[in-house]
Amino acid sequence: MFRLMKCFLGLDPRNPPPRRLLDANSLSTRRSVEFRQPDMLEMVHEIAIYIHRFHNLDLFQQGWYQVKASLKWEDDSQRSRGTPSRVVQYEAPDITSDDTVGVWRIDDAEQSFTTQPFRIKYARQDVILSVMISFNLNIGSDEIPARSAVILKFELMYSPLLDNGIEMHGTFEAFSTAIHEFRIPPKALLGIHSYCPVHFDVYHAVLVDLSIHVVLLKAGMTSQKVPRDSLLVELDAKEIYKQPNQLLGQGINSREIELLKSLLISHESLVVELQKISSVIDQKIDDLTEADLNYSIFGLSGSTLSDVSSVSSNGNMGLGQAADTFQVVVENSNGVFDVRNDVMLYSLSKEEILDVFFSVGSQLSLLWNAFLKFHRAHRIKLIEHLRNSWAADRKAEWSIWMVHSKIEIPHRYLRSNSNNSSQRSTLGKAVQRKYGDDPAQSATARAELHRKSIAQMKINNRSIQDMQIFGDPSRIPVVIIEQHVMNVPLHGSSDNFLLSTSDENASPAVTSGSGEKNTPESSDLGKRGGRVLKVVVFVHGFQGHHLDLRLVRNQWLLLDPGTECLMSEVNEERTSGDLREMGSRLAEEVTVFVKKKIDKLSRYGGCKDLKLSFVGHSIGNIIIRTALADRLFDPYHKNLHTYMSVSGPHLGYWYSSNSLFNSGLWVLKKLKNSQCIHQLTFSDDADLQNTFFYKLCKKTLENFKNIILLSSPQDGYVPYHSARIELSPASSSDNSKKAQIFLEMLNNCLDQIRAPSSKQRVFMRCDVNFDSSNQGKNLNTFIGRAAHIEFLETDIFAKFIMWSFPELFR
Structure with missing residues (x-):
């Protein structure tokens, strides 16, 4: 030694x-x-940022864009800012292309770095930037170790196209359209190496692939x-x-x-x-x-x-x-x-x-x-390694806002007038809840209690913190996830019922289904040398737009870029008619889309397997289930993969506690005579067992590998029990024929989830509790619409769920 x-x-x-x-x-x-x-021993923090790629997911405007980077100390604006010290263009840009002009730029006044301008023309466009910028933060011995964090700021700069649509202004003037900030904690300033994706905001959905590396170096010293x-x-x-x-x-x-x-x-x-x-x-x-x-x-x-x-x-x-x-x-x-x-x-x-x-x-x-x-x-292998490490750490980091629990549901709900109780978990511990209690209020109170505990937390980790989440942690949606353990049906086998666990370290197994029979629609499906075709269909709700679920789609594409997405348009502006007709139109739209993609793959080795997933919002979920019952879908039942329902009224609008919304439904039925409203409220037939919803609940869920139900107790537009497919407390004290029919529908839906399957099935209920303080007191909040629309205007809840359970979405 x-x-x-x-x-x-x-x-x-x-x-x-x-x-x-x-x-x-x-x-x-x-x-x-x-x-x-x-x-004085002079030291310097050097922060190296590798900006690899700019990927346009969903920018609304064509034009010239740049990425601008700067950094500063968090606690003192008077301290010196990070100074750009060196720039390395490690892969030469395509200077012959009309889509990139000029060079990167350093602004000495702002002490910022800006990439070269590049032109965005279409969605899912890649721009390779391949530039490294290094910032120096000079410090003295009296500032070691650092007690202040560093804020790393990225800005999306935009300049519109000229009238000819190609050329840019002679003097390039861009303005900031979106900002994404990250916090480098004091502990990380001594050394960290991390992938760090930049997404900007929901109106500027892009992905900037970059990695951040921090080190503490000696800068020099005095002699005397x-x-x-x-x-x-x-x-x-x-x-x-x-x-x-x-x-x-x-x-x-x-x-x-x-x-x-x-x-x-x-x-x-x-x-x-x-x-x-x-x-x-x-x-x-x-x-x-x-x-x-x-x-x-x-x-x-x-x-x-x-x-x-x-x-x-x-x-x-x-x-x-x-x-x-x-x-x-x-x-x-x-x-x-x-x-x-x-x-x-x-x-x-x-x-x-x-x-x-x-x-x-x-x-x-x-x-x-x-x-x-x-x-x-070795940037390609290195960025892949760093990205995999980043993705693996998300579930642990975001667990602050996610509460996992386990619940056992009885095989069949029985009709009873007594105050029976069902088990429901709170913070991982089973408690008794009487049918007379309001489950939506209980869920809201539970989430708010957890939110208060978040506000009292001192989050002091060593990872780079995304300020869109960590900027105000108490304002982030709280997601309560219930993974279910079903009792084995007496006539079934232990291998044929739902298997799941609340153990966060155990990942649900999802199989590819490559051994299943080919569909008769295409001889190219099932070729051994081909690729797996993954298709996700997004369906909007009542009077919705085909881009309503674009934020969920963007998160899915970030998780699995090879996915083919269909934003259904066939029922846009036609959601007031018969749900059967909407389902038939969707079935035709999806089958045509799938056939087109299979035919395209036939030119590149064929398609060895198909994974077909669906995401629906509000009554879009009912349209999806109706389409699945259509004969056009019979060849694709064995290819169904993941179904994510976002606030879907799977049991209709019976036992809705929102009197204002119920009044609105009555007005629509009387004045507009909307057929789908009659179907949603079981007034489309005098015989309840002959209504549209009663028949729908007998099928359509049994073939999915994964079923995820998203609900919100704050959503006044869809009954809480209907979105979760669970028993309504009001029905337990109802002795009418209505209560009996409701119980039959509920058991029929749950029987489909328990249906024998050769594959392992995952069933999750996810309660999303939004920060109501941001919604304010307005008409939307008063009538219960705010949370229903919040599902479409934020993507944090989808980010939490999808990146925590990536096996379900790939």
């Missing part, structure tokens, strides 16, 4: 230099002694003569432990110790990251030897003398005389080496601290530059 330390500090153990022992007598015979004194009467002398290292009270920490500033510790932590973080990425992508790091990567002796807390047996002889970075001191510290700490121990660091003289500072700082600069070069050389 002694030899290892000397090599690390640049000393040759075979020919050690003479020890300098100075005392007062020797000082009196010499006028002055010249050596460096760390009056030590005055003749200085008492700072170099002492034998063993004297430190002989006279701890007199000599421990003599002449050493605690901030300098903190600075050195921060530098060592940054060094260790970078070494660990280099070793990890080199192993993951199976590529050797150029310009670095094994000795360079093992140059982490200061960062290996808890390492013993026997842990390391040898070191390369080229470790010539050190300049100091501190090897003996480290040897003594190791001997006096039972062979355990831990530089984060203040006692050990205070054992060093100022000159020894300076020597270590230069040695580690120089090696850290070498590693940092090698890392940046390695990143550019």
Whole structure:
């Protein structure tokens, strides 16, 4: 270990230099002694941002766009901002293309960086930017370790097209249209390497693929003569432990110790990251030897003398005389080496601290530059690795706003006038809820209690924080997820009922279904060498627009870019008629779309399998289920994959507690004579067992691999129990024929979910509780429409659910 330390500090153990022992007598015979004194050890945080790709998901306007980046300290606007220090264009842009003009730009006044202008012409367009911008945040020793976070700001700059639609203004003037900010916590300023997607906002849906890398480096230091009467002398290292009270920490500033510790932590973080990425992508790091990567002796807390047996002889970075001191510290700490121990660091003289500072700082600069070069050389594999790590961490980070629970539902709901109780979980613990209680109010109270606990949290993690979520955590929707365990039907097999778990570490198994029979519609479906065709159909609600669910679609595309999306338009402006006709039109629209995609794949090896998923909002869910019952869909029943219902009235509008909404339905029936309203309220036939809804509830759900029901207790437009397909408390005290029919419909729907299947089925109920303080007091809130529309105007709830359970959406 002694030899290892000397090599690390640049000393040759075979020919050690003479020890300098100075005392007062020797000082009196010499006028002055010249050596460096760390009056201030200047440090710098370097934040490197690799901007790889700009992907247009759903920008509303064509034109010229740029991405602008800047950073600043969070707590003090008067402190120096991040200064652009270097720019690397690691892949040459296509200068012959009409879609990119000019070059990147640095604004010295704003201390910002702006990419070159590029033209956006169509949705899902890719623009490769391939540029690295590095910002420096200069700091002094009195600011280490950092106690303030850094805000990294990205702006989407836009300039419209000229009349000819192609050329741009001679003097390019762009204005900011959207902003996305990230917070780099103080702990992350010592070293972090992360994928960081930029999405801007719901009106500017894009994806900027970038990665952020942070390191703490030495920037320089001052040198001066030590005055003749200085008492700072170099002492034998063993004297430190002989006279701890007199000599421990003599002449050493605690901030300098903190600075050195921060530098060592940054060094260790970078070494660990280099070793990890080199192993993951199976590529050797150029310009670095094994000795360079093992140059982490200061960062290996808890390492013993026997842990390391040898070191390369080229470790010539050190300049100091501190090897003996480290040897003594190791001997006096039972062979355990831990530089984060203040006692050990205070054992060093100022000159020894300076020597270590230069040695580690120089090696850290070498590693940092090698890392940046390695990143550019292997950017595709590296960004894929970082993105996978980012996606894997989302469920844990977003668990703050997600409450998981488990509930057991009886096989059949029985009609009873007594105050029976059903089990419902709250915060993971089963409690009893009487039928007389209002489940919507109970769910709202539960969510608000959780929201209050979030407001009291001190979120202090080490990850880069998205300010769209972490900017005001108490305003983010709370999602309560119930994963269900069904009782096995007496006539069924244990392999044929729903299997699920509330264990967050267990992921539901989702199979591809590639062994299923081919549909008769196309001979190309089922080819072994082809690809899996994944189609998702989005269906709007009553008097809706085909782009209503665009935010959910965008999240799906971010999760699985290869998905083919159909935003159904066939029923737009035709949602007041018969639901059967709407279903037939949707069935035809979907089958034509699927056939078109299969025929296209036939030119590229064919289609080996089809996964067909649906997302519906409001009565769009009823249109979907009606289309599934159409004969056109018979060949595709075995290809049904995931069904996500967003506030769908699956049991109609019976037992709705919103009197204002009920009055509106009555007016529509009387004045407009809307057929679908009659069907939703069971007034389309005198015989309740012959109504549209009663018949619909006998089928259409049994073939999906995954069923996800999204509801909100704040939604006054769709009855809470109807969106969740569960028992209504009001029906339990109803002795009429209506209650009996309702119970039959409910059991029929649940029987489909329990239907025997050769595949594992996932069934989830997700309660989305929006922040009502943002909705204000207006007509929408008063009539219960605000939450119903909130599903269409925000995507955070979809982001939480989809990225936490990616298996269900791929």
